[in-house]
Amino acid sequence: MRYTARLMVATLFSLAACGGGMTSPGGGGGGGGAVGQVVVGNIFFRSAHNGSQNAAVDTIPAGSTVTWAWNAAGSHSIQSTGQEPGIFRNSVVMSGANDTYSVTFQHPGTYPYQCAVHGAAMTGVIVVQ
Numbered sequence: 001m002r003y004t005a006r007l008m009v010a011t012l013f014s015l016a017a018c019g020g021g022m023t024s025p026g027g028g029g030g031g032g033g034a035v036g037q038v039v040v041g042n043i044f045f046r047s048a049h050n051g052s053q054n055a056a057v058d059t060i061p062a063g064s065t066v067t068w069a070w071n072a073a074g075s076h077s078i079q080s081t082g083q084e085p086g087i088f089r090n091s092v093v094m095s096g097a098n099d100t101y102s103v104t105f106q107h108p109g110t111y112p113y114q115c116a117v118h119g120a121a122m123t124g125v126i127v128v129q
C-alpha cells in the first residue's frame with residue numbers, strides 16, 4: 001500500500017508539471033510563449049517559449065531582451081554564473097507574485113545563471129546568437 005501511494009503522488013506531480021502552462025501550438029512539450037520570456041517559479045526557471053526547465057534554455061538574437069516573470073510569490077533572483085558576471089552583477093532578490101526582471105543581451109555568447117537563494121536547484125542558460 002505504501003508503495004502504491006508513493007507512485008500516485010509521483011504521478012500527480014508529473015501531471016502538474018506538464019499541465020501547468022499554457023497550451024503550446026508548436027507541440028513538442030514547449031511552453032508556447034514568446035522568445036525571451038522565462039517563468040520564475042517555486043523552485044524553477046522555465047522557458048515560457050520552449051518549456052525547458054532547470055535548466056531553462058532560451059536562445060535569442062543579440063540585442064534582444066530576456067524578461068523573467070514571477071508566477072507566484074517567492075524569494076528568487078537571477079545571477080550570472082558564467083564568464084561575464086557583470087551582466088548580472090546586481091542580483092536582486094525579489095518576492096512578489098508579479099515581479100519582473102529584464103536584461104538586454106548585446107553580445108553573442110552563452111550565459112548561464114541561477115537563483116542566488118536556491119543555487120544549483122534553480123538554473124537557466126541564455127544563448128545569444
Ligand SMILES: [Cu+2]
Nearest residue numbers: 076115117118
Ligand atoms: Cu529561487
